[in-house]
């Protein structure tokens with residue numbers, strides 16, 4: 001049986017789940033933001049900045065920021081959208097021996113007046129986190145219950161705790177095209193991507209990639225999304241991030257299943273994306 005309890009993370013109300021095998025997750029209602037995922041061996045898999053605000057005044061730096069309805073500045077609204085700075089509802093939870101889950105929902109009535117005014121569309125977001133052995137599955141749906149189409153982009157902006165960047169690489173992207181931060185389209189020629197400088201890349205989707213660190217190997221899979229965004233700010237950009245501790249950029253990489261370009265969701269339609277991380 002899964003055990004679900006209400007807790008706090010910093011000043012934020014959060015939900016904690018422990019699966020029958022001892023795997024655990026903590027999700028704050030602010031942003032439906034996964035802040036901690038520990039496999040049954042007690043190992044923390046996610047990075048959270050020591051300097052992030054945890055009071056709802058700003059998006060959280062670390063964990064899994066949920067991006068909607070636009071990726072970064074690819075749209076007319078708030079950078080990376082309002083979902084990561086809105087308060088979601090816990091809409092379902094439970095589980096038996098094998099699978100334990102928490103499900104969160106966000107609809108227009110949950111938004112601040114400012115965000116509701118800026119995004120005057122009917123929508124229904126659901127995000128379900130399922131613990132399943134050494135795997136975490138995130139199932140994300142965007143539904144349009146309204147009469148008119150709306151444009152949207154999405155991502156699950158996962159920050160992995162990698163220990164140290166020096167011993168970190170991503171495999172599975174050889175011969176895959178990507179757009180770099182100079183807006184150049186290139187193709188990766190090496191079997192593994194290493195982190196020796198800033199990386200801000202949008203790779204065409206592949207079904208899976210592998211994150212190798214000194215302490216672990218994680219297999220990441222996605223369905224329904226269209227890209228993998230790989231981001232680490234490097235020393236210079238990191239120094240400008242006031243919500244990141246000194247040298248903490250050396251401790252994480254973001255690997256994000258994404259649909260970065262806004263595309264229309266027709267009236268009555270539902271988009272579904274699934275992201276699975278296997279430890």
Ligand SMILES: O=P(O)(O)OC[C@H]1O[C@@H](O)[C@H](O)[C@@H](O)[C@@H]1O
Pocket residue numbers: 059072079080157200201229231256
């Ligand atoms: O500081 P933010 O808004 O959380 O964004 C962090 C990064 O998010 C990444 O997904 C983008 O590719 C980067 O360009 C961006 O800097």
